[in-house]
Amino acid sequence: MEQLRSNLDEDASGEAIAKLEKFRDRYSRFHVSTIVSQEIAKLRAQVKGRFHVARELAREGELERAEKIIRDLAHHFAATDDGRWAKEFLGFDFYLWKANHLIRDQRFDEAEESLNELFKKYPAPARISEAERMLDAITQAQAGRARTVQAQARSASVQLQVLLRSYYRKHRRYPGALALDQLDLDQPIVQSKIKGNLSAISDYQFSDGGFSLITVAKDGKTRFRVTQGEITAVD
Structure with missing residues (x-):
């Protein structure tokens, strides 16, 4: 019973x-x-x-x-x-x-x-x-939310770009690996903000001359290619 x-x-x-x-x-x-x-x-x-x-x-x-x-x-x-x-x-x-x-x-x-x-x-x-x-x-409302998510992702991409430049100046190299759950760029507060505005970081590549990666917004659709010199939207 x-x-x-x-x-x-x-x-x-x-x-x-x-x-x-x-x-x-x-x-x-x-x-x-x-x-x-x-x-x-x-x-x-x-x-x-x-x-x-x-x-x-x-x-x-x-x-x-x-x-x-x-x-x-x-x-x-x-x-x-x-x-x-x-x-x-x-x-x-x-x-x-x-x-x-x-x-x-x-x-x-x-x-x-x-x-x-x-x-x-x-x-x-x-x-x-x-x-x-x-x-x-x-x-x-959906359009407004989409614009907000895109703006947040672009802001996070800029922050990530700045952190990687700073990391290179300090260590004379770029990180050997980089993912959203593997951010170790000496700036925990900024890293936390980046994690809050992105759903993923992918396609990370680097050399002595620079780096390239893709950031993915929280909507899983909006993407930006980030290099040491520019940030561009990916269709």
């Missing part, structure tokens, strides 16, 4: 009740079935107010938990007030609600995906302009 309890998801009460009912029916001739019936009754008693609990969880940033509760209510408790509210909410409003919370958490790609799901399900919704405005905001 304890093992069964540990496998129940408190955010999916309907699913939990279904599992308990199956267990109870299987062992209906045993005393444990009475205990299971009591557990089922407790779970059913907790359904009232769960829809509002889910909305509050979303406000606190726990969107995945909130969505799980709402879908569980709509599927398993359609005859209750909370189930009816959940089922109604899972229509047009749900996608806007989800996208809005994802935007707040700066999860723009997921927000765009939610709105695209809405357009597929409701090709001509009455509130299409609201969804379009939200999609416009996502596009602008």
Whole structure:
């Protein structure tokens, strides 16, 4: 029984009740079935107010938990007030609600995906302009974030270039190896900033005459070639 309890998801009460009912029916001739019936009754008693609990969880940033509760209510408790509210909410409003919370958490790609799901399900919704405005905001936010990531990567590339020049002046040679997790250039604070703005350093080559490497931004797409004399974007 304890093992069964540990496998129940408190955010999916309907699913939990279904599992308990199956267990109870299987062992209906045993005393444990009475205990299971009591557990089922407790779970059913907790359904009232769960829809509002889910909305509050979303406000606190726990969107995945909130969505799980709402879908569980709509599927398993359609005859209750909370189930009816959940089922109604899972229509047009749900996608806007989800996208809005994802935007707040700066999860723009997921927000765009939610709105695209809405357009597929409701090709001509009455509130299409609201969804379009939200999609416009996502596009602008994505562009702004991309510019920030690119600027941070370029800044890190400049810092890395300066550190390598300084390292050469001090040691009369360039490092034998260089990677993001292998930065040992005598400047730990600057190195920490570089690591914070890049996802990788690759293709490092050096000679007495100079060096060449590729820096990769946090988005994994933006790349710069860094040499002792210049920094250029890589297509």
